[in-house]
Amino acid sequence: MSSSTKSSACESCSSKTSTCSPDSCGNAEKNEQELRIKNNMARIKYRIAIVSGKGGVGKSTVTAGLAIALAKSGYTVGVLDADVSGPNMPHLLGIEDEKMTGDENGFLPVEAPHGIEVASVESIISASDAPVVWRGPMRSSLVNQFLADVQWGQLDFLLVDLPPGTGDEPLSIMQTMPLTGLVVVSTPSNLSLLDVSKIVNMAKMLNTRILGVVENMAYFECPGCHEKVFPFGEDTVKRLCEKYGLDMLGSIPMDASNRGSDVITEGSGIEKYTGDIARKITGILER
Ligand SMILES: Nc1ncnc2c1ncn2[C@@H]1O[C@H](COP(=O)(O)OP(=O)(O)O)[C@@H](O)[C@H]1O
Numbered sequence: 001m002s003s004s005t006k007s008s009a010c011e012s013c014s015s016k017t018s019t020c021s022p023d024s025c026g027n028a029e030k031n032e033q034e035l036r037i038k039n040n041m042a043r044i045k046y047r048i049a050i051v052s053g054k055g056g057v058g059k060s061t062v063t064a065g066l067a068i069a070l071a072k073s074g075y076t077v078g079v080l081d082a083d084v085s086g087p088n089m090p091h092l093l094g095i096e097d098e099k100m101t102g103d104e105n106g107f108l109p110v111e112a113p114h115g116i117e118v119a120s121v122e123s124i125i126s127a128s129d130a131p132v133v134w135r136g137p138m139r140s141s142l143v144n145q146f147l148a149d150v151q152w153g154q155l156d157f158l159l160v161d162l163p164p165g166t167g168d169e170p171l172s173i174m175q176t177m178p179l180t181g182l183v184v185v186s187t188p189s190n191l192s193l194l195d196v197s198k199i200v201n202m203a204k205m206l207n208t209r210i211l212g213v214v215e216n217m218a219y220f221e222c223p224g225c226h227e228k229v230f231p232f233g234e235d236t237v238k239r240l241c242e243k244y245g246l247d248m249l250g251s252i253p254m255d256a257s258n259r260g261s262d263v264i265t266e267g268s269g270i271e272k273y274t275g276d277i278a279r280k281i282t283g284i285l286e287r
């Protein structure tokens, strides 16, 4: 760390006194990282976190689908896999065999199809089936390092796949990075909806805008007679959006075209629906 970045971090330090110096200060390292996060994030036009009350509702799938859709529309896109305990982004984007590299300026993201830049803990550990059992402080310090030191360059969009829920981990990431807004993913089930109301409160507390809600696994369409079956209930997400005054960004049905693989393939149902949702999001951001 050069002493010039250290002393510029000192300028914004809340505990600065007339006698302290950058080299003896215990806050200097932390402040310096905060400054690097601020500078790194300032080069990105829209910073969007994908959140859910629960795991398994398709948050990572929606994140990957949105990244593909935005990149195909010509935007420069990065994905930060901040779900350190369940990093799935490299797998979903089909780049699980590639590893991130680094130099003195920080980590270099892995490039996925359509030029999507990806940073994930899955891309720094050697075997993708090695369980990530790091404790909380280590997980959050890794995410902070990613926020501060991944060399994204100029991006239109950084999509952040957050850990599920409204616990300490997603909360601290949202507090650390300046967010443009949140995209909430929920299934129509009552339990999933219940957790969305917690996200609404959290967003209020953080003073962060909710761009809208994506309903995933909304229904299953019978391939024979095309009847729609609603295993978790119908219109529940729509009613929740009305209750809280949120935009409904779209409904994604159960998609069987990807059978046996979670990778988002060209022409799959997920790609089609997330494409529509991405257009809605850019419409909201650019209006
Ligand atoms: N609309 C959908 N149709 C079919 N399978 C889906 C759909 N959305 C997600 N999945 C599958 O459900 C599982 C959980 O999705 P994932 O995106 O990993 O959820 P989360 O990130 O919320 O834990 C994955 O196997 C994924 O491929």
Ligand SMILES: [Mg+2]
Residues within 6 Å of the ligand: 056, 059, 060, 061, 083, 086, 088
């Ligand atoms: Mg996930």
Ligand SMILES: [Zn+2]
Residues within 6 Å of the ligand: 222, 223, 224, 225, 226, 227
């Ligand atoms: Zn049928």
